[in-house]
Amino acid sequence: MSLEKIGDPRDLTHWMGHMETDYSYTYGIAGEKFFKELKENAKIMGTRCKNCNLIYVPPRLFCERCFEKLDTWETVSKRGSVHTYTIANIDIDGSKLKKPIIWAMIKIDNVHGGFVHKLGEVDSKDVEIGMHVEAVFKSRKEREGSMLDIKYFRPAKQKLEKALR
Numbered sequence: 001m002s003l004e005k006i007g008d009p010r011d012l013t014h015w016m017g018h019m020e021t022d023y024s025y026t027y028g029i030a031g032e033k034f035f036k037e038l039k040e041n042a043k044i045m046g047t048r049c050k051n052c053n054l055i056y057v058p059p060r061l062f063c064e065r066c067f068e069k070l071d072t073w074e075t076v077s078k079r080g081s082v083h084t085y086t087i088a089n090i091d092i093d094g095s096k097l098k099k100p101i102i103w104a105m106i107k108i109d110n111v112h113g114g115f116v117h118k119l120g121e122v123d124s125k126d127v128e129i130g131m132h133v134e135a136v137f138k139s140r141k142e143r144e145g146s147m148l149d150i151k152y153f154r155p156a157k158q159k160l161e162k163a164l165r
């Protein structure tokens, strides 16, 4: 994959690693429930460690700190912040993209973790580290139990959050 506008090449290496881990991880046992909830209820789920009071997203079956088995599931926020991002101008097959894709590592609010996803409804020049974003889901009909059930994350809108509560 060719990417342009990478500030620090070390970020890219680190970042692509995250993406592969998170996306292949998804087909594990914990992933099954995670994706079922994404698909059926447009909910992002995590698992909580009661000892450490940490919520893992994507969900883990064991706490990485105390090794406790985790079976407490919780719905987590659909919002997070941009931890790091990169802008892809060229597709995986080497062709130039009509519109650049912004990939971001998104840290979900109040949990330990997050995932790599696309940003949407924002111009690449307006993206900032720490920017607050929210998940935009595909419609129920379009959701098929994958990470792509989330269309993208867009800059968080205050009003919408209130309406959803």
Ligand SMILES: [Zn+2]
Pocket (backbone or CB within 6 Å): 049, 050, 051, 052, 053, 063, 064, 065, 066, 067, 068
């Ligand atoms: Zn723990």
